[in-house]
Amino acid sequence: MSIDKTSTPPEESAVVNTEAAAGAATAVDPRLLVREQGFAGYVTEFKRKMKAGDLGSIPVVVGLAIIWIIFQSLNSNFLTAGNLSDISVAMVGTGMIAVGIVFVLLLGEIDLSVGSVSGVAGATFAVLNITHGMNEVLALVLAILTGTAAGAIHGFVFARIGVPAFAVTLAGLLFWQGFMLQILGSNGTINLDSEGIVAKLTSYYFSDVAAAYGLAVVAVAGYFLTSFLGNRRREAAGIPSRPLSDLVLRTVLLAVVSFAVAIVYNQHKGLPLAVVIFLAVLVFTDFVLRRTAYGRKVFALGGSVEASRRAGINVELVRISVFAIAGTFAAIGGLFVASKIASANQGAGTGEFLMNVIAAAVIGGTSLFGGRGRTWNALLGVLVIVSIQYGLALEGIAAPVQYMITGGVLLATVIIDAVTRKTQKTAGRA
Amino acid sequence: MVHVSATPVLALRGVSKRFGAVQALTDVELEVHAGEVVALVGDNGAGKSTLVKTIAGVHPIDEGVIEWEGKAVQVNKPNDAQNLGIATVYQDLALCDNIDVVGNLFLGREIRRRGALDEVEMERRSRELLDTLSIRIPSVRIPIASLSGGQRQVVAIARSMLGEPKLVILDEPTAALGVEQTAQVLDLVERLRERGHAVILISHNMADVKAVADKVAVLRLGRNNGVFEVESTSQEEIISAITGATDNAVTRRAARTNGESKK
Numbered sequence: 240m241s242i243d244k245t246s247t248p249p250e251e252s253a254v255v256n257t258e259a260a261a262g263a264a265t266a267v268d269p270r271l272l273v274r275e276q277g278f279a280g281y282v283t284e285f286k287r288k289m290k291a292g293d294l295g296s297i298p299v300v301v302g303l304a305i306i307w308i309i310f311q312s313l314n315s316n317f318l319t320a321g322n323l324s325d326i327s328v329a330m331v332g333t334g335m336i337a338v339g340i341v342f343v344l345l346l347g348e349i350d351l352s353v354g355s356v357s358g359v360a361g362a363t364f365a366v367l368n369i370t371h372g373m374n375e376v377l378a379l380v381l382a383i384l385t386g387t388a389a390g391a392i393h394g395f396v397f398a399r400i401g402v403p404a405f406a407v408t409l410a411g412l413l414f415w416q417g418f419m420l421q422i423l424g425s426n427g428t429i430n431l432d433s434e435g436i437v438a439k440l441t442s443y444y445f446s447d448v449a450a451a452y453g454l455a456v457v458a459v460a461g462y463f464l465t466s467f468l469g470n471r472r473r474e475a476a477g478i479p480s481r482p483l484s485d486l487v488l489r490t491v492l493l494a495v496v497s498f499a500v501a502i503v504y505n506q507h508k509g510l511p512l513a514v515v516i517f518l519a520v521l522v523f524t525d526f527v528l529r530r531t532a533y534g535r536k537v538f539a540l541g542g543s544v545e546a547s548r549r550a551g552i553n554v555e556l557v558r559i560s561v562f563a564i565a566g567t568f569a570a571i572g573g574l575f576v577a578s579k580i581a582s583a584n585q586g587a588g589t590g591e592f593l594m595n596v597i598a599a600a601v602i603g604g605t606s607l608f609g610g611r612g613r614t615w616n617a618l619l620g621v622l623v624i625v626s627i628q629y630g631l632a633l634e635g636i637a638a639p640v641q642y643m644i645t646g647g648v649l650l651a652t653v654i655i656d657a658v659t660r661k662t663q664k665t666a667g668r669a
Numbered sequence: 670m671v672h673v674s675a676t677p678v679l680a681l682r683g684v685s686k687r688f689g690a691v692q693a694l695t696d697v698e699l700e701v702h703a704g705e706v707v708a709l710v711g712d713n714g715a716g717k718s719t720l721v722k723t724i725a726g727v728h729p730i731d732e733g734v735i736e737w738e739g740k741a742v743q744v745n746k747p748n749d750a751q752n753l754g755i756a757t758v759y760q761d762l763a764l765c766d767n768i769d770v771v772g773n774l775f776l777g778r779e780i781r782r783r784g785a786l787d788e789v790e791m792e793r794r795s796r797e798l799l800d801t802l803s804i805r806i807p808s809v810r811i812p813i814a815s816l817s818g819g820q821r822q823v824v825a826i827a828r829s830m831l832g833e834p835k836l837v838i839l840d841e842p843t844a845a846l847g848v849e850q851t852a853q854v855l856d857l858v859e860r861l862r863e864r865g866h867a868v869i870l871i872s873h874n875m876a877d878v879k880a881v882a883d884k885v886a887v888l889r890l891g892r893n894n895g896v897f898e899v900e901s902t903s904q905e906e907i908i909s910a911i912t913g914a915t916d917n918a919v920t921r922r923a924a925r926t927n928g929e930s931k932k
Contacts, residue, residue, distance in 0.1 A: 469789070476793045530785045535768070539776055542765030549763045550777030610767035 296604055298655050299619045302648070306623060310630035317630055320506035328441050330625040331513040332357075332575035333592075337599040337617035338524055339390075339568030342561045344600055345528070345541045347609020348397070348404040350565045352411030353596055356389045357573025358419040358588030364437060364574060365429035365583035366422050375436045383570045389415060390566020394559035404562075412593070420585055428584040431577065439512065440578040446509035454510060455497035463490045513575060517618075520571075524614040537561060541610030572596075591642060598645065599624050602652040623648065676739040677702045678835050678867040679724065679755075684733035686716075686723055693719040694891045696733070701836060706858060706868040708882035708899075710875075712911055716891040717871050721838055724869070725757040726750035738835075756829035757838040764825055766814040770806060771795045773813055774828050802827055802860055805853070819850020823857050836867040843877050855881050875904050889913050895926065 310317040336353050343350045360382045367378035393411050397404045423429065431438050445451070466486050473480035504510050528534035536557050539547040548554050577583050601607060602623050603616030624645060631641045677700040686694040694716050701707045711717050722728045724735070726747040734741045737753050744750050750757070764773045771792050780787045780794070795809045804823045806816060813821060822842055829837055839858065843851040851874075858881045861868050872878050878885055879899060887894040887910040895910045 472789045473792075476789050478789065478792050478796060526785070530788075532779045532781060532786060535772060535776070535779060535786065538768055538772075539765045542767040543763070545761070546763040546765050546776070549759075552777055610765070 296616070296619060298652075299602060299604060299616075299623065302602075302651075303619065303623050303626065306626050306630065310626070310633070313630070314633045317633060320503045322629065322633070323503050324507040324511065326622070326625050326629050328511045328513050329579060329629070330621045331441065331517045332572045332579060333596055333599055333624065334517055334617055334621040335520065335572035335575055336569050336596045337572075337603070337621055338520060338614050339565035339572075340596055340600040341603075341605050341612055341614050341617050342524075342528075342537065342568075343404075343565045344605045344607060345537050345609060345612055346558065346561055347541050347607075348558075348561075349597070350390075350393065350404065350408045350562065350569075351593060352389065352393060352408040352415055353565060353569035353572075354588040354593030355412045355415035355419065356386050356566050356569040356588070357576060357592075358583075359389065359415045359422075360386050360570030360573035361577030361583040361587050362419045362423050362429075364577065365431060368435065368437075369429050369431065375432075379436060379574065382574060383567060386566040386568075386570020386573070387563050388566070390569070391559055391563040393566070394562025397562065398555040398558035416589060419587065423583065423585060428582050430582045433581055437574055437578045438581050440516070440575055441511070441513045442578070443512040444508040444510060445512065445515075448505045448509070451501035451504045451510040452498070454515065455494070455501040458497050459490060459494045462493055466490070513578075520568075521614050521618055528614060533557075533560075538610055591645075595624050595645070598649045598652075601656070602649060604656075606656070607653070677736070678738060680736040680739075681720075681724070682734040682736065684720075684723060684730050684735070686719055686728060687731050692891060694723070694730075696892065697888070698893055699886055701867045701869055703835065703867050704862055704865045705884065706862050706870055706882045708870045708872055708878040708885045709888065710872065710878060710885055710907065710911055711888035711894075714890075715888040715911075717888055718840070719891075720888065721757065721840060721869070721871060724750065725755060725838060751832065754832075754835035755838065756832060756834035756836070758825050758829050758840065758842065760840045760844060764813045764821060764828075767812055769812050770799075770809045770816075770824055773824060774798070774831060776828075778831070798827055798830065802830065802857060804857065817850060819846050819853045822846065822850070822854050826854070826857055826861075830861075834866065836869065837861055838869045838871075840871050841873065842870070843872065843874060851877065875907065878907070879904060887911055 307318060316322060336357055339353060340350060363385050364378050364382035367373040367381060368375050373381075389411065393404070393407050396402050396407045433442075463486070466481070466489070470480045470483075470486065501510070504514075528537060536547065536552050539550065539552060540554060540557055544554060547557075573588060576587060599620035600612075600617055601620065603612075603618065603620030605612030605616045605620075627645055627648065628641060631644065679699070679701045681697055681699040684694055684697045684699075685692070697716070697720060699707070699709075699720070709717050709720065719728060723730045724744065726744045726749050729745045735744055736742070742749075742753065744753070765776065768776065771788070774795050775791050780790050782790065792809060799806065799809065802823075804827055806820050806824065813824065816824065826837070826839065826842065842854050842858070846854065855877060858868060858870060862881075862883075870878070870882060882899050885897045885899055885902070885907055887897070887907065889911065890913075894913065897907060897910070
């Protein structure tokens with residue numbers, strides 16, 4: 240790149256440029272340079288964000304706390320290690336699919352087919368592995384690739400032919416549901432091998448206490464080291480960096496949460512394999528979205544399609560790939576769902592399941608309008624949804640009431656989203 | 670003004686462009702030198718945008734020659750223009766509201782380090798670039814949505830500077846801006862000239878043109894209607910060339926100089 244040339248402009252303009260640079264350095268709005276003011280700057284920045292309606296994950300975390308407190312007061316079994324561990328395993332299936340939905344929502348599009356595609360993946364695995372006796376790893380890979388292919392087809396019809404994503408994936412919802420029923424055949428239900436790889440996805444626990452604590456240590460140390468080294472590079476490059484106090488505060492916060500979770504797991508059966516896989520997926524997808532050129536393209540498309548096109552981004556390719564990613568995660572989630580019930584049945588991925596997935600992504604804080612959100616949002620959202628399901632089930636409250644309550648929570652979330660967006664607009668931050 | 674080199678960076682010789690039955694451009698001549706701001710003015714429908722699009726490679730020309738640093742070149746695609754060193758900042762800014770200033774500056778040409786985005790290097794270069802152009806924005810890490818119209822415009826122009834172009838085309842950069850923001854953009858245009866870039870500025874605003882341009886090229890009904898030195902020409906003369914309202918000394922002179930340059 241050639242910006243470095245700017246430091247050696249033609250002779251006659253050099254003086255002007257130095258003056259100009261000095262002028263720029265003094266003209267910075269002090270309110271927004273929080274990083275340079277040290278820790279106090281962050282406190283002011285936080286207050287300003289609250290006023291401007293930039294709430295981030297705070298409403299979801301507060302909401303989750305309220306939900307947990309209510310259910311705990313109704314039934315003292317709710318906040319037990321066993322129940323919390325079960326919730327975290329049960330959420331992985333829905334959560335995986337919600338990760339894919341976050342990608343699609345970032346484009347400002349929607350994928351209604353993920354529920355059906357997840358059912359197809361479970362059925363594909365069961366038919367190949369159980370009915371036809373195929374090697375289970377091969378069957379697993381083929382099941383996931385079925386999801387990728389289904390997503391890629393939706394993406395192709397949307398991006399190349401120009402059919403609205405809503406319509407394409409609505410057709411996909413029906414088609415893949417029919418496809419699943421077709422391959423399941425007349426039996427309707429195929430039970431999985433309880434010792435097989437897919438069944439193990441949700442039934443395996445690392446029972447050694449060292450596993451959960453070890454993972455917590457690795458997570459905290461990893462977070463601190465990457466942030467610290469990143470900070471050092473920023474300092475070396477002479478650009479603003481976080482104060483050390485901020486870094487320590489964040490690390491301590493993460494450590495408290497990680498070790499609390501580890502303690503809870505170790506009081507029950509240990510660290511669940513499903514949760515480890517889910518966390519790995521979240522770390523990886525978050526890295527892809529926020530730290531790679533591909534992720535930048537996804538955000539850019541969510542911001543302005545025209546700007547992306549002019550910047551030389553292959554709009555069609557990114558769109559198709561995002562739908563393929565959504566299909567892939569739908570299939571992975573479908574396998575976790577099948578694993579939890581140890582069978583592939585005709586009801587997989589139907590009914591309210593799709594709505595729960597989309598609700599999870601949205602409740603977590605991913606914008607429906609594109610360009611805003613993180614895959615970690617899926618974790619928070621799905622925790623809310625599954626906590627409600629488990630809490631109500633503990634109380635013996637029937638499904639109709641569950642639907643109404645989940646609906647109410649979703650509505651509350653989008654209202655918060657809409658209101659904060661309005662505040663953000665008036666504060667010039669939308 | 671910086672000295673103007675003998676060979677123009679860009680020269681159009683007898684360029685014509687036709688859309689079906691509509692003759693959009695007829696025998697248009699234009700020369701831009703390094704370190705020179707040429708304002709392109711004309712009424713609505715005079716062919717300004719079409720002319721700019723032919724230079725930017727959006728509409729290939731039908732007749733005539735485009736010369737780049739003295740050599741005839743073919744500009745058939747936007748990529749051809751970019752490869753030559755022509756950067757175009759369109760009226761609608763083509764920035765992503767949800768991405769921060771650094772992300773927008775480097776959109777589509779991100780710097781990578783071990784496969785991941787090198788945010789540190791991009792931020793360092795962004796600050797360096799913005800400082801060199803003395804662009805004043807609150808922070809390089811706030812989303813474009815938080816910036817004012819003028820700030821967005823200077824970010825869009827700064828973005829075009831990343832490729833170190835020889836010629837920058839600005840399509841009505843001050844059209845939607847307030848007084849102070851307009852001044853910021855005009856400052857930036859002057860800085861581009863100081864740094865030796867050739868600039869084509871499309872504008873409806875005579876005050877802006879008088880403020881920063883060295884030459885004014887007037888288009889009327891798809892034809893040249895005179896090229897004026899800004900310092901020695903009054904605003905009224907330019908306006909009458911744009912509107913073609915009167916047959917006066919200016920228009921006659923313009924026609925005469927036109928005729929001479931063709932010979």
